[in-house]
Amino acid sequence: STGSSAAPGAPAASQGKGTGTTDGGGALLKVFMPSTSNVYLAAASQSIKDEAKALNYTVNIVENNWDQTEQDQQVQEWLATGERAAAVLMWPAGAAAATNSIRLLSAQAPVIQFNNLVTPEASKYVTAYAGVSDTGIGKEAGANALAAVKKLKAEGVKFHGPDGKPNVVEIRFTAGYAAGDDREKAFAEATPGAFNMLAVEPTPTVDAQGGFKAASQVIPRFLGQGIDIVYAHSNDVANGVVQALEQNGLKPGKDVILITGTSSGDMSNLRGGKIWSATLQSPVIEGALVVRTAAQYIATGQVQSGDVTIESSAAKPELKVEAPHAATYMMNPQVTAENNASFDIWGLSFDKLMGK
């Protein structure tokens, strides 16, 4: 359904017999991911460890400093040790630049990629994908934006754009960051012709600082035309946008609707109603999901074609011995000031889901 990226098919060579059980028997899961000096990664990393422990796998995580070159190096080093792993869980530092490392890893063990969607070039080396769908998030944000517009129109709010269309500024992830490309594209596709897009400005860094830097310079430029909606790619970035809006005399939540992607970072602006909505992206679920997908593949030696988005069930689903899909996406329900307190997915509250 999210057909924007090529659905990865499992490499023919690894299509074979599985162990028949999701119990790891102490086998190794090798993980390559960027630095856990960021809270999302720290939570994902912890969840990977917890889930692996539950399934009786050993994990070994190698972190890089958000640097694909460094990750490439770490991959080379690990390959050279000749150590065997039941699967490699790969969060590429830079998805578009990681293909070669993924290719080399795939010769050694099945590669389960997470967090960054599989690129068409890498698809023949990746066994399965599990985790966030940036496309899904962009789509959900688009739907949230449309819903907000509908609600406000009903309340009689007039928008500033031509033909009464809302004026939108998009503060996107750093230029060249693939997740940002997907979120931008999916949002546009989910809201065809609904908005008058004033500008799409990339942040220098994907955090509140970056959001502030970008927004504080872009917003003054369009003050005259009137800004109705700001779409920020993550809640963290949006926290910076809130500050920039307020400094320009705009009240987020009243004058301007702030729609955001990932529910990362400090949530007080969301809870205080300054941010209209975010989209759940739980590191805990992502971490668990990637380990489960690996376990399912190891158990069956098979991959089902196509993709699936898992449901927001209240209980954590039983892990069945069945072939994982080529891509398993997390749920991305809307998060708002009203609903965040009542979240209950897999038995976890919103804070727990965010790894707090």
Add this chain to the structure above:
Amino acid sequence: MSSTASIATNFIAPSQRGSVIRFVTSYTLPLLVAAVFAVAATSTPDFATFANIRAILINTSIVGIIAVAMTAITISGNFFSLGIASSTVLAGIVFLAVSGLTGSALAGLGAAVVLSVALGILQGLIVGAGLNPVITTLAVGSVTYGLVAITTKGAVVTAGSVDVAWLATWNLLEIPLPVYIFVLFTAVAWFLTEHTLIGRNTHLLGANRATARNSGISPQATTIWAFIAFGVGLGVAGALNASQLHQMQANDLAGLTMDVIAAVLVGGAAVSGGEGSPTRSALGALLIVALGNIMLLHGLDNGWRVFLVGGIVVVLVVALHVLRKVSTR
């Protein structure tokens, strides 16, 4: 020697050309900033709006405060700090944590400044003993980053329910507090460098370390004072930054060190010491931000912005160097 007056005429008048050039060197930057603003105002739509100028000032304030503070280190002949980003983050986190605990943003600000100053004193002691400032600050910066990341576990630190935002949002004439703090900080720094014993000694130490020692100016004590000034700036800037966004995390402010160094160099401080002024460093920071803003308004993408800022830094430091060389000949 009965008549001293006749000997006074031996005195060599500095050439007319020299003084013209000195004038140009000290006013190059203000003139350039004025010219950039004037040209942009006429040629760039949306530049000369109140909101945009305010945005430029806000974006300058944090980098500007640190650049002004670091000028003390540069003037004292101790090059610059390579550990700015992690120290500022540390200050911001301490600000948030203490504000959260005590319920007062002012207490947080105080704690951030005290801790930054303590870190400054530590580095001043090491550097004052004769160790290289560049290595020392690089190493202390790495250690600080590591400790902050370990302690916070990468989490976003906030002040909880305590209101710390007013530090960044309180405004007068629609200009928020950080801009006033930046201006005030620059003015105070200027006053301190020009009119206090420590400020003057800092200049003299950088101008000639050996002469300073022979004149009874302690290199150790003076270096420590320069680092204290630096610490105050970092503390204030870190707190403002954290209050602006009510949050901070270990990885924040990655490009800050280079921004600050570029501002100080564009401000015309001599890396060898003895020359430089807080006001010019502040203008340096302003100029860089303004140029970035103009390029943004013209829709240049990130690559061109970085490239052109780099080119401008190169051209400016070369021009300042040439002018200085000609004027001291």
Add this chain to the structure above:
Amino acid sequence: MNATREFFPKYALQIVVLVLVVGIMATVSPSFRGEAALFSSLERLIPLGVIAAGLAVTMIAGEFDLSVASMAAFAGAIAVQLGGLGLIASILIATVVGVLLGSLQGWVIARLGISSLVFTVGTLILLRGATWLATGGVPVTLTDYKLSDALTVRIWVFTPLSLTTIAVLAVLGIFLSRTRWGREVSSIGGARQEAVASGVKLRSRLVLAFAISGGCGALAGALSSFRGGSATPDGLANMLLLALAAVLIGGVSLSGGRGDMVNVAFGIAITAVLAAGMSSIGVKAFVTELFTGVLLLVVILLEFVIARVVAHKAVVRRRQPHLAVT
């Protein structure tokens, strides 16, 4: 010969630190032993080792090339996009571009007599911008990933990458200590006036030093980008500080004139073992940074103390008037 006697005091501190780091890593991490440990440490040499070597040449000549990591990123972007010309050709072209840009920098610095520290802060930003432009702001990849396989072929614990680094270090070491131009480059570091009075052509040696650092940066960037099959506009940014740390841990003086390629090699080795060892334990990236910082502090403190002692000894010696005269 007394060569060994000369070797040890000069490199003693670095040898001790290296042995300690290796020992600690091997004790703490069971997987960091033997061939695997050697291999993974050697793999760290690209890009760190070659970038550090380039930076070291300018530092030995009493200058600084802070643009070296940006140069690496820029050259990486060029090399990857020229991948169609083949491995050797594209890496060579990128390296030549680095040499030319480095020479240009050196020429401007020598011509104007401007502080290279100041100047290269500017070119550091400029070249980073050039990299953004060269890549169009997005990661660029090889069209044929197989090209990179030649670089990852393993020969015992070596790969063509680590062998290149070792070759670069050896060639530069020999160049600096044994050839005329090389010794002249070293001489302008600590005792520039004396060197000029001896007849050393300052400007052309400065150009040479920056040509070498530009070339090293470019070579390292091209090789590492080829290994990964891609180059990113913001890549290799943290290499500058790491390379600087390696050179300083190696004992090259920031004020020039002290240290040679053997020192640098030790510094690189210590940093590489530390990084590879930490990574094999699975230590978090920021803990590695913390340890590098601590190590840097320890080494400069020790060196400071040793320098004091040596200086004192030299004064004492100089006061004994007539030593060798028979």
Add this chain to the structure above:
Amino acid sequence: MTGSTPLRLKASGIFKSYGAVNALSDVHFELRAGEVMALLGENGAGKSTIVKVISGLVSPDKGSIEIDGTPANISSVSLSQAAGIAVVQQEFSTVGTMTVAQNLVLGQQGAPWWWSPRKLNDNAVAILERVGLAGLNPSTPVEELSVAEMQLLEIARVLARDAKVIIFDEPTAALSDAEIVRVLDAVKRLASEGRSVVYVTHRLGEVFEIADRVTVFRNGKSEAPLEVKELDVETIVAKMIGRELGHLYPGKSSAVGEIVLETRELRIPELRSETNLTLRRGEILGLTGQLGSGTAELMEALAGVGEIVSGEVLVDGQTLNTRGRQNGISAGVAYCSADRKKDGIFARVPIRRNLSSPWLHRLSAAGFVSARQEVDETNRFAVHFAIDVKRMNSNVGTLSGGNQQKVALGKWLGINPRVLLVEEPTRGVDIGARADIYAQLRRLSDSGVGVIVSSSDTNEILGLSDTIATYFRGQQTSIRPADEWTESALVREVMHREDANHV
């Protein structure tokens, strides 16, 4: 050497000025093939400057140079080397961190690209032997050599460069007799091989031993060369001094008061015996000796910036804490170092701020400097030292050497000095400013400040001091009232006692 063969080297109409100092003005210099030409003159007469011009290290403002009758371009060291000129500079030009063998070939034009370590060493051993350093290990770093060894190494390096013209700028200043003999032998051998040698020295004995002719420099001007055969010591000294003393120096002490400074069994590393000096109010004590005689280190020790092994210094009967300058300053000890540019002034800082630098704390209340008081006081001291008050905001670096020196001295008035220590008070200072500085020193002394002047300029010491202490190679050799000395006796005393006795 008949007039028909062209001169090996001819420099005519050379001018060179550093700021306001005319180091060379209309200098003419010539050198025949195969001769040894001695270059004599007082400190600062311009000897080293002409040597630097000939070696390509300094470009003259004006003038032309011919080699073997044809105009030569020697505007850089390498061009000068290529023209067959090799120089032993007065300041060392070896690189401390490099080995002896490497230094021997450093910068040598046309040397091979590559030497094997063995060849490099063999080459070094052969060269070192020529200056009697056969025992020296060629792979020793130069910084580990003694001063004498370094000097011999400089000489060895030049010998190895098959040059037509070889210049020695004070090669023996730091050498002992045995070493000097080797150098002189080497010079004689070079001349006998047909090479021309320029030999700069302050040691007159050497001149008579090796030189064919002498060129005397005085205040940046050259005299026509003279045949050594036709000269004696007294004539040469007279030619070197060659100026009226009457206008230059103020009168001697009028009244001597109580002791202001005293050293008791003071030991410093550079002096071989204990120093026991007393300085009285109203007295100017002159310390004199050649470079390396130990006077500079003694002054540094008194100022609190040098090393002291044992003993004590008393100012006004109170023991002075000699660790760190601050203590000296609060006790009223002013110190003017020998190298103004290096550690006496802040060249890139305005005059006013230079003047107030040592006593700024006195003008500050709670750390804030009173600008008004600063202006008042610095103006007062500027007037006192004949510094133009209108120029107080110009950088000191833009001033003439003499005015720079006035600033370096004048800045101490503000500490209420009890004792003034001045090294080389008029180095690089033009004659007008010199007289002014001497007058100021005397005036300070008369006003009750104890003044110690150290200088290697014997003329100055004789003209200025009331009491003179002489130093030779780390030893005090005499301390006597100034009026017991004649200038030539003093020159001989400090230049080379043994030599002086011979002549």
